[in-house]
Amino acid sequence: MSDTAYRRMQDLPSTHLLGTGTSTCAGCGGLHAFRELYDVLGDKTVVVNAAGCMTLLATYPFTPFRGSWLYTSMASAPAGAQGVRDALDLLIEKGRLPREEDLRVVVLTGDGAAYGMGLAATSAAIDRGLDFLYLCYDNEGYGNTGQQSSAATPHAARTATNGGPRGYPGYKKDLFAIWAAHRPSYVATVIAAEPVDLARKVEQAARLTGPRLLLALAPCPPGWGFDPQDAVEIGRLAVKSGVWPLKEWRDGRVVHTKTPRPRAPVEEYLRRQQRFAHLFEPARDEATLAEIQRRVDAYWEEVEA
Amino acid sequence: MTRVLLTGNAAAAWGARLAGVDYVPAFPITPQTEILETLGAWIEGGELRARMVMLESEHSMVTAAGAAAATGVRVFTATSSQGLLYALEMLYTVAGWRAPFVLVNVSRGLAAPITLGSDHGDVLAARDCGFLQLHAASAQEVLDFVLLGARLGEDARVRLPVLVNLDGFTLSFTREPVALPEAVEAARFVGPFDPGTVRFRASRPISQAVAVLGGSPYSYFRYEMQRAAEAALLAWPEVAGAFANAFGRRYEAVATHRCEDAEVVLCLLGALATQAEGVVDQLRAEGRRVGLVRPRLLRPFPAEALRAALAGKRAVAVLDQDLSLGLGGVLHGELAAALYGAAGAPPVLASFVGGLGGRDVAGTELAAMLEAAARAADAGVPPAPRLLYTETELRELRKLQAIALGERHELARGERSELARGEGA
Numbered sequence: 096m097s098d099t100a101y102r103r104m105q106d107l108p109s110t111h112l113l114g115t116g117t118s119t120c121a122g123c124g125g126l127h128a129f130r131e132l133y134d135v136l137g138d139k140t141v142v143v144n145a146a147g148c149m150t151l152l153a154t155y156p157f158t159p160f161r162g163s164w165l166y167t168s169m170a171s172a173p174a175g176a177q178g179v180r181d182a183l184d185l186l187i188e189k190g191r192l193p194r195e196e197d198l199r200v201v202v203l204t205g206d207g208a209a210y211g212m213g214l215a216a217t218s219a220a221i222d223r224g225l226d227f228l229y230l231c232y233d234n235e236g237y238g239n240t241g242q243q244s245s246a247a248t249p250h251a252a253r254t255a256t257n258g259g260p261r262g263y264p265g266y267k268k269d270l271f272a273i274w275a276a277h278r279p280s281y282v283a284t285v286i287a288a289e290p291v292d293l294a295r296k297v298e299q300a301a302r303l304t305g306p307r308l309l310l311a312l313a314p315c316p317p318g319w320g321f322d323p324q325d326a327v328e329i330g331r332l333a334v335k336s337g338v339w340p341l342k343e344w345r346d347g348r349v350v351h352t353k354t355p356r357p358r359a360p361v362e363e364y365l366r367r368q369q370r371f372a373h374l375f376e377p378a379r380d381e382a383t384l385a386e387i388q389r390r391v392d393a394y395w396e397e398v399e400a
Numbered sequence: 401m402t403r404v405l406l407t408g409n410a411a412a413a414w415g416a417r418l419a420g421v422d423y424v425p426a427f428p429i430t431p432q433t434e435i436l437e438t439l440g441a442w443i444e445g446g447e448l449r450a451r452m453v454m455l456e457s458e459h460s461m462v463t464a465a466g467a468a469a470a471t472g473v474r475v476f477t478a479t480s481s482q483g484l485l486y487a488l489e490m491l492y493t494v495a496g497w498r499a500p501f502v503l504v505n506v507s508r509g510l511a512a513p514i515t516l517g518s519d520h521g522d523v524l525a526a527r528d529c530g531f532l533q534l535h536a537a538s539a540q541e542v543l544d545f546v547l548l549g550a551r552l553g554e555d556a557r558v559r560l561p562v563l564v565n566l567d568g569f570t571l572s573f574t575r576e577p578v579a580l581p582e583a584v585e586a587a588r589f590v591g592p593f594d595p596g597t598v599r600f601r602a603s604r605p606i607s608q609a610v611a612v613l614g615g616s617p618y619s620y621f622r623y624e625m626q627r628a629a630e631a632a633l634l635a636w637p638e639v640a641g642a643f644a645n646a647f648g649r650r651y652e653a654v655a656t657h658r659c660e661d662a663e664v665v666l667c668l669l670g671a672l673a674t675q676a677e678g679v680v681d682q683l684r685a686e687g688r689r690v691g692l693v694r695p696r697l698l699r700p701f702p703a704e705a706l707r708a709a710l711a712g713k714r715a716v717a718v719l720d721q722d723l724s725l726g727l728g729g730v731l732h733g734e735l736a737a738a739l740y741g742a743a744g745a746p747p748v749l750a751s752f753v754g755g756l757g758g759r760d761v762a763g764t765e766l767a768a769m770l771e772a773a774a775r776a777a778d779a780g781v782p783p784a785p786r787l788l789y790t791e792t793e794l795r796e797l798r799k800l801q802a803i804a805l806g807e808r809h810e811l812a813r814g815e816r817s818e819l820a821r822g823e824g825a
Contacts, residue, residue: 165470166608175464176467178470179467181473182467182468182472216456222456
């Protein structure tokens with residue numbers, strides 16, 4: 096990452112490409128991440144969207160995009176990207192479109208699609224070596240419908256479908272590892288609260304061709320239960336506590352781009368969110384808190400070993 | 401023009417080749433796979449300058465097809481049966497994108513039970529999705545309908561995707577003589593792909609397929625699609641006329657065979673028409689005034705042409721190779737809606753369901769349907785709907801059931817004796 100235009104906050108683009116006044120919730124960590132990505136990537140893009148929180152970004156007759164947009168379905172946004180990419184290639188090959196009219200193809204999808212319904216289409220697009228950039232805004236549940244649990248929901252989080260004292264009984268699926276196992280061009284985790292790290296990764300991805308995947312943790316005020324003004328703070332705590340490792344995969348190697356030292360206790364992250372309130376009130380659930388901390392510690396012990 | 405022997409599947413591939421397709425998103429399924437393999441071989445051999453990409457499902461295949469059409473290239477794809485239904489969400493979706501392309505469906509029965517034979521349950525499940533539907537009865541029609549479909553769908557008044565249907569096995573795998581249009585003439589007829597306002601390029605950003613808020617804008621855009629489908633019906637004589645001028649084959653929206661002075665008429669879709677024509681000719685030779693009516697266009701529904709073809713007839717026997725469970729034959733219902741209250745509408749519209757899952761329909765059965773409809777007209781009593789099944793068939797099925805039952809008993813006996821041995825030890 097030595098060769099980068101983004102070293103400090105001042106290096107980030109000062110003009111923003113995405114229009115304001117969209118229908119996303121205040122403090123949306125998904126839109127925040129997308130906005131930062133869009134600024135770096137530019138408007139010579141076509142965003143192919145999967146059903147989710149971002150579906151209503153373009154609502155007739157309004158669109159926040161300076162570039163182009165295609166809404167597809169929940170399961171098949173990567174296949175939509177395939178059709179657009181192939182058609183652009185064919186038009187250029189056959190001399191029916193000047194090369195300067197070419198567009199970058201970007202898939203925008205939530206965790207509901209990326210971890211579940213759209214996983215086959217994503218996997219197959221990687222298999223085919225599709226030249227596209229894929230952004231998953233991971234708000235750890237089916238956010239658009241009121242935060243029911245998805246395969247991205249973390250252990251013990253309360254969701255609209257796991258309202259009991261133990262919360263969600265499963266464990267968050269390791270989508271980063273699933274993607275990396277496909278050996279695409281690039282895989283990275285990002286978060287809007289770390290904009291320089293995000294910009295560098297988008298810059299890196301933009302230099303490559305083939306399948307490039309970015310997984311953004313997307314703090315969700317209504318779904319996770321916190322005040323919208325705390326969205327960036329929650330995001331920073333996700334990184335500081337080690338819950339959300341910032342890393343990238345290239346050529347078979349995983350590199351952590353930010354190692355939190357010392358790591359904040361996971362409690363600091365958890366206690367700021369209503370979805371984990373049952374771990375603290377009416378009585379502390381020591382066993383679960385310890386288990387979550389142990390799992391985070393084990394991850395970093397392996398990284399630092 | 402050259403004359404060759406082609407299967408229905410090969411004819412579909414030739415249609416796509418002559419239409420000058422740029423892009424073929426693909427996914428295999430019996431009995432359609434030969435279409436994609438044929439196109440793939442031409443692309444590999446440099447005979448067709450197009451790109452084929454293998455998707456991981458029909459849902460993705462139709463998404464890629466619609467997305468490529470919405471980016472500005474001519475697209476062709478094909479599927480069948482379970483594949484068409486797996487893609488159904490996207491059939492509705494891409495039709496709304498107003499990005500035309502041709503999809504060939506090779507009709508096959510739907511699970512369960514799973515089977516491979518011809519049946520119109522699949523294509524009729526897609527009748528409301530916004531794709532126009534052309535139903536072919538011969539390999540020649542398959543090829544010609546792919547060309548006609550491309551031009552009709554791309555017509556500025558229409559801008560809708562088009563589904564060309566052919567019957568599995570009876571048409572897909574049967575070789576028939578086909579007049580192959582010259583490539584230059586086919587290209588002239590279809591013309592270069594005109595993306596209209598629907599395409600992506602850097603200098604003209606566009607948001608496509610955006611959401612609407614509320615029922616009013618939603619209704620507006622759905623009504624626009626209805627008007628586009630209606631416009632396709634109005635455009636058909638013009639497009640089919642241009643085709644007839646170029647290639648000498650004229651396709652009315654409704655095909656009729658010896659209908660003018662007929663008293664009793666058989667109505668059906670697809671390849672069974674070949675057999676039915678033979679039956680009609682035979683009955684005519686015996687002095688019976690019978691005829692055959694077959695809609696080539698099913699969407700848009702050629703109601704006016706059907707009313708005209710059937711006006712003054714004593715009775716119509718409708719054979720549905722489909723079954724809307726809990727209702728009956730789909731074509732029968734649609735025809736009844738078109739005829740109800742119309743001047744000269746036949747008083748008897750008899751419903752028969754047959755040929756499901758590739759079950760043979762005997763010539764004697766077709767003749768019996770016409771006879772039953774005629775008797776009903778004589779008696780002035782509309783007949784009850786009938787599901788075709790012969791006593792011989794039932795006897796054969798009872799044998800299968802006896803085997804299944806016998807095997808089950810054998811198994812149960814075996815388990816009991818195992819158990820007895822276990823207890824003895």
